[in-house]
Amino acid sequence: MSHLLREQAPITEATWRLLDDEARERLAPALAARKLVDFSGPRGWEHSATNLGRVEKVGDSPDGIDATQRRVMPLVEMRAPFSVARSELADADRGAEDVDLEELDQAAHRLAVAENAAVFNGWGAAGIAGIAESTPHDPIALGEDCERYPRHVAKAVDTLRGVGIDGPYGLALGPEAHTNVLETSQHGGYPLLEHLREIVGGPLVWAPGVEGAIVMRVGGDHFLFESGEDLSIGYLDHDVDAVRLYLEESFSFRVATPEAAVALTP
């Protein structure tokens, strides 16, 4: 039995499949960082830290001894708890198609947003420096006028090329910027989305958790996401009315090439 304790839950195999499928379906559209950064792993729940390949001197070492200590980046564990009514689980076993999994959907969204925020914005308390805060390039203001987005994105692409970062590039768009892009057609009715796609030459991603947008190199080991335990559902406890579960993952993230991204502020 794994630490997820799934076998302890009063949930049938078929309903576990339903919960897993629902979680996958809700997570995938919102996990923006995984569509742009380099992903390695999963290395398992026991994996505790990422090797940084660096050392620091250890003070107070014995006479005649030079001592160094390895530096590692500890993985962060994220958990989003949720409940499912036992009556709904029973209905699922009867073949109900409209099982209420609202809390699971909300937990999936919270976790996806938290992962995106850690990668793009950083998470100081967890020791994660995000892409937007690491870049040495001046941020570019997106402004109110959506029709000027292509100009700003092109400027960001030029900035990357100027420091020798060649494509393919990707564009992570915060929800507000993404909505603006979808709603806007330029002169002649040409969708803004298509114009931006031509400029970056790579994926355009809806990125809840991001404010504004980020233009970044895709691939090339510049942005490194290391998964310990990949997203999983585990069991906490239950009573007569509900089963308490959680979505969980462990990961680290580090920026290897800070100059490979440009932030576009709202």
Place this chain on the structure above:
Amino acid sequence: MGTEQYHEPPSELPAATRTFARLCTSLTEEAEAIGWYEQRMAVEPDREALAIMRDAQGEEFKHFCMDLEFLLRRTPLWREIAEGILFSEGDIVEHGEEAEEEAVEGEASKGAPLAGSESLGIGTLRGTAS
């Protein structure tokens, strides 16, 4: 004779495996024919006959390539390795070793769940965005 190409009872094999096996047999036959034509041409003094055999051998090469392409389309990892070997200058064995290493490492880094894992198996989502 129609089932000689199978190593296991055909009735127990999935349709996709039977098709894969048929194309493997076809690939073998094309390769054999290429070799036979090469030998025939080596000993044939008649130039007209030689031209016909050279043309026929070209056809076998074409069929060989079509069979190989079919098989590689159904085995993405091997396709990736083949891409590192085919149509490149330099040391063939070295290319083979490098291509295999890169493809296998790449496969491992795509976030495939660990054996026995109960995770959702999401891993990387690169290549899924528009």
